[in-house]
Amino acid sequence: MTAKQHLATAPGPAGTNSARRGGSPASPSARRVWSRKAAARGWLAWWRADRGSVAAEVTLMAPLLILLLVFVAVVIHRGVDARLRVNDAAHQAARAASIERSGPAAVTAARSAAASALAAAGVACQSLGVETATGGLVPGGTVTVTVWCTVDFSDALLLGVADQKRLSATANEPVDTWRSITVNTAGGGR
Structure with a gap:
């Protein structure tokens, strides 16, 4: 069958007179098949x-996505940095308390050291x-x-x-084993 003969027998699109090509009028099922193919060709043309x-x-969304990622990184960094600073403040406070001679002085020194460490770190x-x-501050x-x-x-x-996060840290510090228990402040030496 040649191409001209094929065209003469092929059903035409819906609504056209296919008899003039030498074929019979298209059946309703043939029209549905043709309309699906036409719809597929239409979508393909749109896609192309x-x-x-x-x-x-x-290209338009990339700067916004990068900005969002930077914002997330900054927030995560702030949280991690604050946690590390609180941990450092706890260690400094424990060290300051361990070198004091009495319990009340140790409590005061620990509070002061923690506050100054956090203030110096910018938290x-x-x-x-x-x-x-x-x-008891025993050696x-x-x-x-x-x-x-x-x-x-x-x-x-x-x-x-x-909007708020409570961060906490605990530190232990040994009391010096060889420190003196009593202090002679009365003088009396040479």
Whole structure:
């Protein structure tokens, strides 16, 4: 069968007179098949005409995605940095308490050391708590200090982060084994 003969017998599109090509009028099922093919060709033409639009969309969205990733990284860094600073403040407070001679002086030194360590590190605590367990400050004993700080994250609410986070850290420090228990402050020497 030649191409001309094939065209003469092929059903035409729906609504055309296929008898003039030499064929019989198209049946309803043949019209449905042809209309599906036409729809597929229409979608294919639309798809081909839309080439390159994904690259343009990615180019426009890339700066926004990068900005969002940088914002997430900054919030995560702030949280990790604050946690490390609170941990460092607990260690400094435990060390300051362990070198004191009395329990009340150790508690005061621990609170002062924790507050100054956090202030020097730039951590702004909404509330700061320091709990000190001196154990009597006996030589060879340990001093345990727990520091907690409530940090403000209200500027990161868009990411679903809580507006406040309570961070805490505990540190232990040994009391010097060879330190003197009593101190002679009366003088009386030469």
